Amino acid sequence: MSIAKQAKQILQQADSLILLAGAGMGVDSGLPDFRGKEGFWRAYPPFAKLGLRFEELANPRWFYEDPYLAWGFYGHRFNLYKKTKPHDGFTLLLQTAQKKPKGYFVFTSNVDGQFQKAGFSENAIYEVHGSLMHLQCMKHCGVGIYRAENISITMDEKTMRATTLPQCKNCGSLVRPNILMFGDFSWDSTRSDKQYIQYKKFLASVQKPAIVEIGAGKAVPTVRMQSESLAHRFGVPLIRINPREAEGPIGTLSFYEGALEALRKILSD
Numbered sequence: 001m002s003i004a005k006q007a008k009q010i011l012q013q014a015d016s017l018i019l020l021a022g023a024g025m026g027v028d029s030g031l032p033d034f035r036g037k038e039g040f041w042r043a044y045p046p047f048a049k050l051g052l053r054f055e056e057l058a059n060p061r062w063f064y065e066d067p068y069l070a071w072g073f074y075g076h077r078f079n080l081y082k083k084t085k086p087h088d089g090f091t092l093l094l095q096t097a098q099k100k101p102k103g104y105f106v107f108t109s110n111v112d113g114q115f116q117k118a119g120f121s122e123n124a125i126y127e128v129h130g131s132l133m134h135l136q137c138m139k140h141c142g143v144g145i146y147r148a149e150n151i152s153i154t155m156d157e158k159t160m161r162a163t164t165l166p167q168c169k170n171c172g173s174l175v176r177p178n179i180l181m182f183g184d185f186s187w188d189s190t191r192s193d194k195q196y197i198q199y200k201k202f203l204a205s206v207q208k209p210a211i212v213e214i215g216a217g218k219a220v221p222t223v224r225m226q227s228e229s230l231a232h233r234f235g236v237p238l239i240r241i242n243p244r245e246a247e248g249p250i251g252t253l254s255f256y257e258g259a260l261e262a263l264r265k266i267l268s269d
Contacts, residue, residue, distance in 0.1 A: 004265040007239050007253050011266065014210035014236075016102040016202075019093060020227045022109050024215020024242060028087040028260035031080065031112065033215070046160040047073075058181045063138060067174055071162035074177050075153030078132055081112040089263035090118035093212075096267055102209075105202045109216070109223050111179045126199040127192055128222060130179035135166065136188045143170035145178050145191045209234055214241045214259045224248075239266075 001009075011017070023033040032043045040047070040054045047057065062070035097104035097120075106115050106125040113133035115125050135148045151166040168175050180187045211230050216223035228249055231238040237251045241262040246254035255262040 003253050003255065006237075007255075007266045010237060010239065010253075011096060011210045011212075014100065014208055016100045016206040016209040017093075017097045017104040018107065018203075018206075018209045018211045018227075018230060019097070019104065020107045020211070020213040020216060020223050020230075021115075022214070022216030022220070022223045024217065025089075025108070025110060025259050026084070026086075026112060026114055027215065028089060028258055029084050029114065031084060031114075033217075044073075044076075044160055046158065055182050060176065060181050060184050060186055063174065063176045067165055068161045068163075070176070071153060071165055072155060072160045074132060075162045076155055076160060077112075078148065078153055078177070079155070081114070081132060084112070084114065084117075086114045086118035087260050089214075089260040090114065090120075092263050092267040094119050102206045103202070105199055107199065107223065107226055109220060111177070123198060124202070126195040128196075130177070130187065130189070130192055132177045132179055134178040134191060135168075135175040136178045137168040137171060137173055137175055139168070139171060139173040141168060141171040141173065143168055145188055148177075203230075207234075208236065210239065211236060212239045212241070214262075216242065217245055 027033050057073045104124055106120055108115065108125065108127055109129050111127065111129055111132040113131055116122055133148050134145050136145050137143050146169065152164070153166060154163045156163055166175050167173065178188060178191065211227055211234070213223060213227040216227070218224065227238055227240070231249065237253055238248050239253045240246050240248045241255040241257065241259055243256055243258050246256045248254060
């Protein structure tokens with residue numbers, strides 16, 4: 001039996017679906033995965049000239065020291081995520097997930113809001129690092145976390161600096177994305193904490209889930225560790241989709257392909 005047929009059979013026999021996704025999930029939609037500093041600098045040449053790596057820019061200190069640089073980095077991604085259409089693999093997954101008698105849940109390190117845009121339920125997604133589609137006030141004025149629906153971030157594409165700064169809808173102060181950055185002690189985790197509680201309830205309600213991990217690399221192992229832990233907990237094979245790093249524990253079904261290609265093989269009729 002081919003590996004695709006094995007994966008299809010696992011999905012058919014499962015009572016639920018746990019989908020775990022890293023940055024590679026969005027590549028087929030046209031989103032960059034920033035693999036390594038060279039990949040990041042190819043996507044953003046102005047930051048290469050400054051010698052600033054992704055890990056250095058994804059730091060809350062810039063919102064205090066140089067907010068135009070900070071919102072240049074996050075504003076470009078915000079605008080990109082807003083206009084990006086999720087690829088067909090999202091639809092195939094959602095159609096499969098909605099047929100499961102005990103439902104589904106998404107565990108993702110992505111902050112792009114693509115699962116919600118593709119139609120996945122807000123109540124069945126755990127964004128472990130938060131969401132760029134949500135904001136929090138830098139002054140902690142009490143507004144809480146709110147959707148970044150009506151903000152517009154204009155950019156100077158040559159310098160990758162913002163030319164406008166989004167303001168808190170309550171007090172008018174500077175806002176920042178509600179995402180966990182490197183060395184971040186001011187992230188408001190309230191929203192993600194609530195998602196985590198829902199996720200734990202879901203895990204307690206299922207017996208034989210299908211576990212599908214997509215586009216999660218080793219550099220930030222949060223997603224990979226979770227999927228391997230779940231496969232061990234439920235005693236089921238892990239379906240891992242990754243064009244470069246698809247290997248896993250004994251029994252893993254490894255697809256060395258991009259998300260869309262692999263999902264079409266597994267889920268298309």
